[in-house]
Amino acid sequence: MTMTAVPFADAGLPAVRVQRQTPSGRIALTLALAALVALVAMPWWASTGTIRWILELCCYLAVAQMWNLLAGYAGLVSVGQQAFMGAAGYALFVLAQTYGINPFLAVFLSLLVPAVLAVPTYFLLHRLEGPYFSIGTWVVAEVFRLVSTNLPLVNSGAGMSLRVMKDYSAFERNVAMSLLCATLLLVTLGGSYWLLRSRFGLALIAMRDNPVAAASQGVQVGRLRFLIYVAAAVGCGLAGAIYFMAQLRITPGSAFDPMWANLAIFIVMVGGIGSIEGVLIGTLIFFVADRWFGEYGASYFVVLGLMTLAVALYARTGIWGAIARRWDAPWFPIGRRLIDPQQGTKGETR
């Protein structure tokens, strides 16, 4: 994206320029590109084990960012995004294993399933407000799990294995996984960033700040929410398909695991809701915590839960919110800065 400075054409204003990129943003964008290149090049520098945990990290990032888009911008607090991860995962297994379609093509074909399922789901749930909506999404995910447990097409409760992956060498699989990781981040994080900087961006931020007022200014809140719900379903579906492809095995219990909702909520709340930076910070914290303290089992989850609660009560903007208050250096600037030659920079939309 090369949107740097656009002339500002409104009459009656001092001569200002709108700047959409900042030095910190340029550094972050460079680092992001470097990370993307490193991801693609993984088979040449990382072991299969390393690739596996980086893939998991990418899935966490993607799912968390989708939840951020839903809860942070659209005000849709879903605890059932695993429904779409599992649906896409199962679709991949059926397409590749049962129908013999190339698994790497099937990853993308399988995205049609969450996209199609998201439409009736949304129309079923969108009349529910706040916590009722959340419970509804959870119920939907449970229904998906129960259906898959009883559906012969997906081998019912016994689950499926992706045996066709045997046809590919370990190196080929690593290359594919690396490319899929890069695609996943490009679509979910890059896509969100693009969306927030697009002409929908201001409407989305308005909706985040105050949905009622946004609707009263002509923002089509209902339509935007629907689009975001479907987009998040597809994003989660892509993460699910890639995750279960790497796992080589899928069962109803793993496919529709509510753990995904927990981790997305933790990452976004602790990192900082309504920002991409927060998702990156939250994911790193969660990932490190998971590696170090995962062995403590239930008590570890209790600590994560308490941390989320504390942030929700006392620091609602999360870690990124605290950082942004102190230093004005966004990694992914979405606002417009107006540069006045006489006065320097002033004011910005976060």
Place this chain on the structure above:
Amino acid sequence: MSAVLSTHGLVARYGDFQALYGVDTELGAGECVALIGANGAGKSTFLRAVMGLLPVAREMVRLDGEPVGGTAPDRMVQKGVAIVPEGRRLFTGMSVEDNLRVAIDQAARAAGKAGARAGGKGGWTLKRVHDLFPILAEKARTPVQSLSGGQQQMVAIGRALLCQPRVLLCDEISLGLAPKVIREIYAALPEIRAAGTAVILVEQDVGLAQSASDRLYCMLEGRVTLAGKSAEISRAQIGEAYFGVGHAVA
């Protein structure tokens, strides 16, 4: 009188609680009507119901005779109704400029879609809003959170005007502001009406409402208890309608 906006037996409820019991009102083109009443009389509910923020039956609200009750708020904006909501409800993460820009963007999008929309040629531009409230030009790049209450109210009004309304709904725009600031804001009213916009003012301050409006409705417990020309209604009549008692008011 050809009413631009009218309500017919308007009924609204919050869950089990019924807040409006058959409210009939009319707003002529370019007219300014005040809606007064005590807390809980249903004034804000009335505006929310008209704006489509509460579910109401289609026939209960008419815009140019067309039934529009229960239309989604974003569609109401496209049809030419804008609201200055109670408590201002600005986009707190944004600068003054960006708050106004949301409305401009949406109006441009709607205009692009619908072509030349019938009526509603308010012709409000950023420049005209800045002429109306010069402080907004000065503070264009300031985050709205650091503005004073009065300045925030100006942003809210400017934002509503940039929706190019034929009907402007104002919910307690004087609430919590200093008398001097209230005068400044009310001074903008003639200019707004000169652009052909009809205004419904919900106001706690009876004197202010009476002096600023052509006609007024007084509400009590979800019903209209008094309606008439603002200049002809006496304080005693208002007191009676306001409190629902015969003689208690000075």
